Amino acid sequence: MAMAALRREGRRMAAPLITPHPINPLRSSLASSDREHTLLGVRSISTQVVRNRMKSVRNIQKITKAMKMVAASKLRAIQTKAENSRGLWQPFTALLGDTPSVDVKKNVIVTISSDKGLCGGINSTSVKISRGLHKLNAGPEKECKYVILGEKAKAQLVRDSKKDIELAFTELQKNPLNYTQVAVLADDILKNVEYDALRIVFNKFQSVVAFVPTTSTVLSPEVVEREAEAGGKLGELDSYEIEGGETKSEVLQNLTEFQFSCVMFNAMLENACSEQGARMSAMDSSSRNAGDMLDRLTLTYNRTRQASITTELIEIISGASALEG
Amino acid sequence: MTLNLCVLTPNRIVWDSEVKEIILSTNSGQIGVLPNHAPIATAVDIGILRIRLKDQWLTMALMGGFARIGNNEITVLVNDAERGSDIDPQEAQETLEIAEANLRKAEGKRQIIEANLALRRARTRVEAVNAIS
Numbered sequence: 380m381a382m383a384a385l386r387r388e389g390r391r392m393a394a395p396l397i398t399p400h401p402i403n404p405l406r407s408s409l410a411s412s413d414r415e416h417t418l419l420g421v422r423s424i425s426t427q428v429v430r431n432r433m434k435s436v437r438n439i440q441k442i443t444k445a446m447k448m449v450a451a452s453k454l455r456a457i458q459t460k461a462e463n464s465r466g467l468w469q470p471f472t473a474l475l476g477d478t479p480s481v482d483v484k485k486n487v488i489v490t491i492s493s494d495k496g497l498c499g500g501i502n503s504t505s506v507k508i509s510r511g512l513h514k515l516n517a518g519p520e521k522e523c524k525y526v527i528l529g530e531k532a533k534a535q536l537v538r539d540s541k542k543d544i545e546l547a548f549t550e551l552q553k554n555p556l557n558y559t560q561v562a563v564l565a566d567d568i569l570k571n572v573e574y575d576a577l578r579i580v581f582n583k584f585q586s587v588v589a590f591v592p593t594t595s596t597v598l599s600p601e602v603v604e605r606e607a608e609a610g611g612k613l614g615e616l617d618s619y620e621i622e623g624g625e626t627k628s629e630v631l632q633n634l635t636e637f638q639f640s641c642v643m644f645n646a647m648l649e650n651a652c653s654e655q656g657a658r659m660s661a662m663d664s665s666s667r668n669a670g671d672m673l674d675r676l677t678l679t680y681n682r683t684r685q686a687s688i689t690t691e692l693i694e695i696i697s698g699a700s701a702l703e704g
Numbered sequence: 705m706t707l708n709l710c711v712l713t714p715n716r717i718v719w720d721s722e723v724k725e726i727i728l729s730t731n732s733g734q735i736g737v738l739p740n741h742a743p744i745a746t747a748v749d750i751g752i753l754r755i756r757l758k759d760q761w762l763t764m765a766l767m768g769g770f771a772r773i774g775n776n777e778i779t780v781l782v783n784d785a786e787r788g789s790d791i792d793p794q795e796a797q798e799t800l801e802i803a804e805a806n807l808r809k810a811e812g813k814r815q816i817i818e819a820n821l822a823l824r825r826a827r828t829r830v831e832a833v834n835a836i837s
Contacts, residue, residue, distance in 0.1 A: 439781070463716045470779040474745065474772055489771055558714035558783065634770060637781070644714050 383551040426687065429680040433673060438480045440669035446497070447662035454587070454655035460556070461584060462484055468595070468645050475603060479596045485524075485574035486516045487545070489568070489643070490536070491650045492529030494552055499657035501582045501650075502531040503694040504592045509580050511538070512594065513543070521658045528647070543574050556651065558644050565640035577603050577639060581646040582653035588660060590653040595646065600631040705739040709755065711764065711780045718785045719755075719764070719811055726778065727754040728771060743774035748782060750824045752832055763788035765832040788832040796833050800826040 472520060490509045492502045509525065509532070517521045527533045527547040536544060546568060554560070576596045582590040709726060711719040727736045729751030748771050753764045768780030803826040807819040 384805075396837075412718070412809060418750070464714055466712050466717055467714055467781060470781060562783075630745070633747055637770060641714060641781070 381641060385528070393608045406682050421693040424492055426680060429676060429683055434677045436669050436672050436676060440666050440673065442608065443452075443662045443669065444585050447659050447666065450655045450658040450662065454652060454659065456646060457556075457652050457655065458584070461645070461652050464641075464645045467641045468638070471518075471641065475598070475634075475638065477596055478598070479578065479594060480532070481576055481598060481602065483598075483602055485573055485575045486521065486524055487524050487572050487574040487577050487581045488512050489526045489577055490517075490532045491579065491646055492532035493650070493654040494530040495654075496653045497606065497661060498530060499654050499659060499661045501590055501592075502529070502535070504663065505580050505582060506532050506535045508592050508594065510540075512578055512580065513540070524572065526572060528564075529630075551647070552651065556647055556703065560642075561644040561647060562640045565643050567635070569636060577601050579642060579646050581650040584649045584652035584656065587656045590657060595642050597642055598629060600635050603631055603635065616681060705728055705776070706741055707737065707776050707778055708758075709778045709780070711753070711766075711782065711785050713782055713785050715784075718787070723755050723757055725756040728780070729753070729766075729833075737778060739774055741773055741776075745772045745774075747771075748780060750821070750828055752828060752835065753780070753785075754835075756803045761835075763832045763835045765791065765825075765828045767828070786829065786832070788835060791829050793830075793833045796826065796829040800830050813815070 437620060488509050488665045490505055492505050494592045495501075513525070523543065525543050526534060526545050527536060528549075530549045533544075533547045533549065548564065551560075551564075576599065579595045579597070581593060581595075585591055602629040705721040706724060707726065709719055709721065709723045710717070723737050725736065727734055728746075729749050730746045731749050734751075735746070747782065748766055748769045750768045751766060753766050755762045765786045765788065766780070766782045767784040769780065771778065771780045800823075803819065803823040807816070807823050810816045810819040
């Protein structure tokens with residue numbers, strides 16, 4: 380958004396400069412500070428106008444620099460938490476497997492996005508992947524619903540898939556993320572949505588410049604039992620004797636609920652890290668663009684200033700020589 | 705032959721090293737795990753985990769979760785875990801008293817259930833502290 384504003388400024392500057400009208404010696408450039416003169420094609424632009432533009436570009440640069448530093452410090456805080464939570468879902472994947480290719484009737488796509496903008500393209504990639512998954516999984520008997528976390532994905536998905544959205548949560552990042560809050564949220568989702576498979580779409584944080592959109596699949600207990608009989612990774616589940624609960628299905632249900640909340644917690648933390656990292660790099664390139672723009676404006680300013688001084692000198696000298704005769 | 709124990713919470717890894725034996729409390733009672741135990745996956749209740757290293761027993765308070773035991777590898781995933789040595793006895797006792805008071809004041813099914821859970825958690829922490837000393 381900031382970069383688009385800067386581009387607009389550049390276009391406004393370029394237009395008056397390249398119009399091929401001769402300098403009108405009667406018009407002094409010193410006094411005119413209004414846009415109409417520049418748009419009419421007078422090559423001498425007022426220094427006041429250029430100075431105003433420089434001031435606004437400088438302000439934008441300061442703001443984007445500050446936003447970059449804020450994002451960097453927030454990133455540091457969340458990064459340790461995200462790395463600690465990574466160990467949590469690995470045992471689940473080792474036990475139950477992560478099978479995105481499972482074929483079920485009721486799919487629910489949980490899209491995680493940010494609430495605030497100016498963070499690069501991560502929200503758009505998440506929404507693109509969600510739409511792709513939706514297309515893959517929608518068919519004659521199958522249905523596919525969305526659960527949206529975060530304002531940005533909601534804004535994009537509400538436009539074309541409004542009827543498929545089950546639940547939407549926003550303003551999740553007001554308080555720093557902790558597991559209890561996510562557990563309550565996961566509980567909420569599980570209670571209100573019927574599902575056979577939950578696909579969580581988020582941006583995994585690989586490094587400060589690399590964010591990979593990923594999807595984790597959590598299956599409902601019935602599907603787990605069905606797949607366990609079919610064999611494969613889940614077939615090993617039967618080799619474990621299940622204890623601690625009245626029946627095997629009760630334990631499996633608790634297990635999948637716990638799995639969902641752990642995977643959600645990790646996904647939300649990773650997405651938050653990706654958001655801060657993307658914002659850092661977006662604000663960095665924005666500051667650099669503002670710096671470039673400022674250099675170009677300074678050159679224009681100097682040229683304008685020198686042109687006005689030259690015009691004034693010409694007037695004085697020609698006036699003096701006219702008096703002499 | 706030693707067991708490799710891993711205790712994980714959403715916020716951090718609490719324990720990750722080798723032990724000789726553990727005693728875990730589950731919904732259906734306490735189970736002791738020695739090397740070469742049969743593979744099981746079980747739910748863990750709010751209770752104490754006892755770990756034996758050589759001849760010394762350590763306690764840890766666990767707040768509910770799951771455990772998977774197989775191939776001499778034990779993975780315990782819980783909502784929260786605290787080492788007995790990290791708990792302040794005074795503070796644990798006070799938390800227990802507050803939890804008991806809350807239970808007596810609680811009205812309505814939901815509040816009673818929550819107060820009960822809080823009480824069990826507080827009691828587990830007090831037991832963890834006492835079991836060492």
